[in-house]
Amino acid sequence: MKHQVSITVNGTPYSRDVEPRLLLVHFLRETLHLTGTHVGCDTSQCGACTVRMNGQAVKSCTIFAVQANGAEVTTVEGLAQSGELHPIQEAFHECHGLQCGFCTPGMMMAVTQLLDRYPEPTLEQIKHQLDGNICRCTGYHNIISAVQAAGKKIRARDAATGLS
Amino acid sequence: MFPAAFEYHRPTTLDEALALLDEFGDNAKLMSGGHSLIPSMKLRLIQPEHLIDLGSIDALKGIRLEGDAVVVGAATTHWQVESSAEVKAALPLLCEVAGVIADPQVRNRGTMGGSLANSDPAADWPATAVALDAELVCRSKSGERLIEASEWFQDLFATALMDGEILCAIRFKRLPPRTAATYQKLPHPASRFALVGVSAAVTVDEAGNCIKARVGVTGVHKHAVHARAVEQALAGQPFIPDVIASAAAVADHGLDIGSDIHFLEEDRRELCRAYVERALKQIHQRLLDGDFQSK
Numbered sequence: 001m002k003h004q005v006s007i008t009v010n011g012t013p014y015s016r017d018v019e020p021r022l023l024l025v026h027f028l029r030e031t032l033h034l035t036g037t038h039v040g041c042d043t044s045q046c047g048a049c050t051v052r053m054n055g056q057a058v059k060s061c062t063i064f065a066v067q068a069n070g071a072e073v074t075t076v077e078g079l080a081q082s083g084e085l086h087p088i089q090e091a092f093h094e095c096h097g098l099q100c101g102f103c104t105p106g107m108m109m110a111v112t113q114l115l116d117r118y119p120e121p122t123l124e125q126i127k128h129q130l131d132g133n134i135c136r137c138t139g140y141h142n143i144i145s146a147v148q149a150a151g152k153k154i155r156a157r158d159a160a161t162g163l164s
Numbered sequence: 165m166f167p168a169a170f171e172y173h174r175p176t177t178l179d180e181a182l183a184l185l186d187e188f189g190d191n192a193k194l195m196s197g198g199h200s201l202i203p204s205m206k207l208r209l210i211q212p213e214h215l216i217d218l219g220s221i222d223a224l225k226g227i228r229l230e231g232d233a234v235v236v237g238a239a240t241t242h243w244q245v246e247s248s249a250e251v252k253a254a255l256p257l258l259c260e261v262a263g264v265i266a267d268p269q270v271r272n273r274g275t276m277g278g279s280l281a282n283s284d285p286a287a288d289w290p291a292t293a294v295a296l297d298a299e300l301v302c303r304s305k306s307g308e309r310l311i312e313a314s315e316w317f318q319d320l321f322a323t324a325l326m327d328g329e330i331l332c333a334i335r336f337k338r339l340p341p342r343t344a345a346t347y348q349k350l351p352h353p354a355s356r357f358a359l360v361g362v363s364a365a366v367t368v369d370e371a372g373n374c375i376k377a378r379v380g381v382t383g384v385h386k387h388a389v390h391a392r393a394v395e396q397a398l399a400g401q402p403f404i405p406d407v408i409a410s411a412a413a414v415a416d417h418g419l420d421i422g423s424d425i426h427f428l429e430e431d432r433r434e435l436c437r438a439y440v441e442r443a444l445k446q447i448h449q450r451l452l453d454g455d456f457q458s459k
Contacts, residue, residue, distance in 0.1 A: 003172060020172035020215065021205075042165050044203050045354050047269060056243070056272040062202045063273070066172050067217060113268065131356060132267025 005069040009034065010078030018065045024058075025049045027065035028075060036076040036105045040134070047133030050106035051075045057113035059132070076105035079112070087153035088112060088146075097146030099137030107133045107143060115151050167205035174217045178224065178330065181216055182305050185328055188214040194330060195219070196239050196278030199270050224277070224332055229254055234336045235301075238277020246271060255338055257345040257457060261292050261363065264349060266356045277331045280316065283323045283387055284357070290317060290388030291363040292347060293334065295380030301333040302326075310335075317387035339457040340375075343367040344450035348443040349383070350435060352426075358383040359426055360435045362391075362443040366403060368451060374403040377411075379443070384436045385419045393417040394440055408448060412441035 002017040009032060016031055028034045028051070037060060040048030044062040051060045052074040079086035088108050091097065098104045107130070114121060114129040121129065126147050127140075135143060175181040185192055193212035195201050196219065204210045218224055224239035227248050234255045236245060245251055246262035265271055265279075265288045279289040280300065293300075293313040300311045302325060309329070316324050325331060339345065345365035349358040361382040367375045377398035379391040397411035416433040423429045450456075 001171060019169065021167045021169055023166075023202075042206070044199060044270065047267070050269055057269050058272055059269045062199055064172070064198075064202070066174070067198070067219060110269065129268050132269040134354070 003066050003069070005065055007065070007068050007070075008072045010074055016065075020064060020066050022065045023061055024051070024053075024063040024065050024068050024073075025060035027068075028060060028073070031065075034075050034077050038102055038105055040102065040106070045132075045134065046103070046106075047110060048103050048106040050109040050133065052109060052112060055116075057110050057132075074109070074112075076109060079108065086112075087157060088115070088150040091146040091150035091153060092143075095142050095146040095149050097138070097143045098135075103133060103135045103137075107135065111147055111150060114147065115154055119155060120151060121147065165206040167202070168208055168211040170205075170212055171214045172217065173214060174220050176220050176222075178221055178303060178332065181218060181221060181330060182303065182328070184214070184216050185330065186305060188216075189327065192216055194281070196224075196281070197241060197274040198278075199266070199274040200278065200282045200284060218330070227251055230335075232338045234258065234338060236276050236334045236336070238281075238331045238333055239275050240277070242266075242271035242274050242276065242279075243268070245276065253459065255336055255457060257292065257296075257339075257347065257363070257365065258336065260345075261288055261347045264288065264347065264351070264356075270356075276334055280334065281323060281325060281331050283317055283321050285320055285386055285388075286352070286357040286359065286361075286383045287388075288347070288349065288358055288361055288382065291358070291361045291380040291382035293336075293380070294388045294390055295363040295365060295378045296336050296339070297378070299335040300331055301335060302329045303332050304329040313388075314390060317389070320386045322387075339365055340367050341456065341458055342369070342451070343457045344447045344455055345457050346443050346446040346450065348439050348446060350439060360384050360432070360439045362436075362439045364440070364443040364447060365457065366398065366444070366447045366451070368403050372403055372451075374398045374401055374407075379415075379440060381415070381419070381436060381440070384416070384421050384432055389419060391415050391419070391436075391440060394444075398444075403448060403451065405445075405448070408444045409441065412437050412444060415440035 038048040040046035049061040192214040225237045242262045298313045349361035364379045382388040393414040416436045
């Protein structure tokens with residue numbers, strides 16, 4: 001039996017009838033055609049499918065769309081605002097925090113949570129908080145640089161706009 | 165990967181969930197965070213006809229202090245425990261354990277009750293539940309039942325939970341003064357499951373003698389267990405490096421340890437001894453630093 005779900009993705013509300021076994025990642029990719037969220041390992045380990053759901057970074061390959069009913073979801077497509085890259089996207093670009101780019105959407109979504117929870121992360125915190133995201137190209141060096149650079153950008157932006 | 169088709173139920177009260185469990189019985193599976201269940205369903209190792217999602221039942225969530233106990237709702241996520249100021253003050257070992265389970269995304273979804281009910285032999289929470297002799301609070305239509313952690317874990321993925329019961333909360337008694345504790349694990353590099361995990365707490369008297377040692381081990385036996393040989397070797401002894409070393413040397417005694425795809429039996433026994441020693445040394449340092457479990 002199909003269930004009607006209402007899920008807000010990147011600020012836009014969507015209502016769809018879905019089978020209970022439809023995973024959130026497939027809802028995003030195949031129902032809404034938001035293919036920025038990737039399927040990597042499909043076993044909850046690699047983190048390529050990471051999105052924010054009600055503010056929390058989650059692996060969308062391990063959540064059914066019916067569980068996300070009523071939720072607010074942010075995907076990588078929701079990072080840039082009004083044609084301006086998000087500071088995390090800028091930092092990944094500038095620090096070359098990627099090679100093939102497959103893990104990058106999930107990596108950046110995990111970083112959004114990392115910097116929310118640890119605005120000035122230590123090296124150890126960055127490594128521990130990225131435990132759920134696997135990159136097979138970079139050796140993580142430039143990803144860590146990108147996280148540090150993104151943190152600086154966000155702190156500078158918040159200071160300039162009077163946010164704390 | 166798609167799981168086999170199923171009917172989805174999302175009760176909002178415990179009574180509603182118990183009624184669904186009663187109605188569908190063996191054809192139903194309870195889901196908390198779903199981070200062990202959904203992967204198993206995707207691999208079609210489990211194909212329930214009815215999935216009862218416990219994620220919308222508020223009564224199963226949250227942390228409260230009841231007298232000398234910290235009571236964690238079964239559907240409380242690892243992150244909620246990790247980030248709880250109340251837990252940090254009352255029983256910081258729980259925050260330490262929660263913070264090294266899997267990865268941040270999994271900690272946002274996975275729950276303490278789900279982990280204990282699944283009884284994965286390599287899961288993290290079971291070691292601490294056993295070490296601290298937690299009580300598991302279960303409910304069925306006929307009422308409430310309390311089960312000691314050491315009785316709860318029965319076999320690989322098998323617990324004392326009976327048909328028609330739901331695990332609702334976990335009660336941890338707070339630790340006495342002059343107790344230090346830690347959780348030390350060797351995580352699997354991809355999944356972060358514990359290839360070996362040791363949760364330990366040691367209480368000493370004013371002279372530094374061990375009054376009581378509690379040691380729970382996960383990852384090596386078919387389920388989490390007390391390392392009784394270590395607990396006995398430490399009890400009443402001065403808690404000093406020599407005694408720690410000889411106690412850790414018997415850590416694998418009495419445990420049913422075999423070879424598997426990761427390690428040969430002897431290597432796993434060695435890891436068990438090494439991680440018990442690591443945990444006890446860490447506790448020794450924390451006792452010296454005055455880093456106690458109750459402030």
